[in-house]
Amino acid sequence: xxxxxxxxxxxxxxxxxxxxxxxxxxxxxxxxxxxxxxxxxxxxxxxxxxxxxxxxxxxxxxxxxxxxxxxxxxxxxxxxxxxxxxxxxxxxxxxxxxxxxxxxxxxxxxxxxxxxxxxxxxxxxxxxxxxxxxxxxxxxxxxxxxxxxxxxxxxxxx
Numbered sequence: 001x002x003x004x005x006x007x008x009x010x011x012x013x014x015x016x017x018x019x020x021x022x023x024x025x026x027x028x029x030x031x032x033x034x035x036x037x038x039x040x041x042x043x044x045x046x047x048x049x050x051x052x053x054x055x056x057x058x059x060x061x062x063x064x065x066x067x068x069x070x071x072x073x074x075x076x077x078x079x080x081x082x083x084x085x086x087x088x089x090x091x092x093x094x095x096x097x098x099x100x101x102x103x104x105x106x107x108x109x110x111x112x113x114x115x116x117x118x119x120x121x122x123x124x125x126x127x128x129x130x131x132x133x134x135x136x137x138x139x140x141x142x143x144x145x146x147x148x149x150x151x152x153x154x155x156x157x158x
Contacts, residue, residue, distance in 0.1 A: 024036055024037050024038075024041035025037070025041075026062055029064050029108065029109050029110055030108070030109065031066075031109055031110075033064045033065070033066055033109070033110050034064065035062050035063070035064040035090075035092075036062060036063050036064065037061075037062060038056070038061050038062070038063070039051075039052035039053045039055070039056040039061070039063045040052065040053075041063075042063055042065065047070050047071075047073070047074045048074070049074060049077045049078075049083070050070075050073070050074070050077070050086070054086040054089060055086060055089030055090055055113075056089065056090060057089075057090050057091050057092045057095050058088070058091075058095065059091070059092060059094065059095025059098060059099075060092045060094070060095055062090065062092055063089070063090050064090045064109075064110035065089065065090060065110045066109070066110045066111045066148065068148065069110065069111040069112075069113075069147070069148040072132045072133045072134060072148055073113060073132075073146075075132050076128055076129055076132040076134070076146075079128050079131075079132065080120070080125065080128060082119070082120075084115050084116065084119075084120060084125075085115065085116040085118070086113055086114070086115060086116075087114040087115065087116050087143050088107060088112075088113070088114040089107070089110075089112075089113055089114075090107060090108075090110050091105060091107035091108055092108070093108055096108055106136060106147035106148075106149055107147075111147050111148045111149065112136070112145065112146070112147035112148075113145070113146050113147070114140075114143045114144070114145050115143055115144050115145075115146065116142065116143050117142060117143055117144055118142070122139065122144055125144055126139065126144055126146075129144070129146045133148055134146040134147060134148060135147070135148060135149050135150065135151060135152045135153065136148070136149045136152075136153045137153070137154055138154070138155045138156070138157055139154075139155070139156045139157070140156070140157045140158065141158060
């Protein structure tokens with residue numbers, strides 16, 4: 001079912017009537033993931049080593065996360081065997097623009113995480129991330145960007 005049909009119904013005949021969207025849903029990412037108004041609205045949290053508040057947009061407080069990306073992150077955390085700090089998770093388009101994020105940032109899709117490398121071997125972390133399905137891996141001086149895009153991408157930043 002497309003987003004238009006989900007929101008407005010579909011079919012033949014009379015004009016569609018807007019459907020009621022749950023009050024905790026702000027909107028949807030381009031891939032169709034719900035964007036929740038605040039971290040505590042995220043339903044069915046199942047990742048024991050993380051809290052929703054670690055992933056909310058630092059500019060708006062909203063949150064959208066792909067469950068498959070979160071499953072990969074939880075699996076990565078279990079392999080690493082010690083906590084790591086999420087520097088950035090979901091970013092709203094307006095916050096992404098404000099911080100100079102990439103125009104098509106995977107953070108806006110709910111599939112990207114910037115992870116602090118304090119207390120971690122960055123090279124070992126990146127290798128483990130690749131084993132857990134993170135295809136996008138960016139190396140920076142204080143953090144590593146990981147995302148579950150479909151194609152392989154590697155880069156370095158400042």
